[in-house]
Amino acid sequence: MRKSVFYSCFLLLCIYLLPLSAFAQQESGIPIAKVKYNGGGDWYANKTALPNLIEFCNQQLNMNLAEKDAVVEVGSPELFAYPYVYLTGHGNVVFNEQEAENLRNYLIAGGFLHIDDNYGLYKFIRLEMKKVFPELDFVELPPSHPIYHQKFSFPEGLPKIHEHDGKPPQGFGLIYKGRLVSFFSYESDLGNGWEDQSVHNNPEAIRQQALKMGANILSFAFTQE
Secondary structure (H helix, E strand, O other), rough: OOHHHHHHHHHHHHOOOOOOHHHHOOOEOOEEEEEEOOOOOOOOOOOOHHHHHHHHHHHHEEEEEEEOEEEEEEOHHHHHHHHHEEEEOOOOOEOOOHHHHHHHHHHHHHOEEEEEEOOHHHHHHHHHHHHHHHOOEEEEOOOOOOOOOOOOOOOOOOOOOOOOOOOOEEEEEEOOEEEEEEEEOOOOOHHHOOOOOOHHHOOOHHHHHOOOOOOOHHHHHHOOO
């Protein structure tokens, strides 16, 4: 009931600094969204990724996620309606001043941003996130970090899903006042593994690794203090 009250207040008043407990749990489930950004990059990539991850989490972790993923612009007040948002693509990303401030307020308020490099995103997103948190740098999370040990355990850290440049996968984080506000999966491409098997023809074992890691990320985002 408390969540519904706070959610209604947000929609009416567009309050920016809401705690995580204020995010809505709609009748259809907890909503998550893909981030739409400017700059020319294909923010819309991996169309079947989030729906498949949602289905997996609802089945394997008994999460009550809305079946359909949403799309939200990075500068929109509606960003605050989603406890987890997913940003992916291959190309350029640009945040203007208002968008950077909106994203910062969202993350400080309790939101969680998962950045998933679909290939070519690395050099752009690191610069743009500096607009959001000038005082922070991405740090590589060790394999012992709790994000790798939720329901599913990844003792070696982030799994390798897609080859790209053949580099080892790395999981980076932005940590604000002791809280992980953004997870950046690099040289892994989890979203490719979440997609329908027919899209990339990944072996089912690889797809399962991607889905399990995605479930861990969502679980961690919803439960960390």
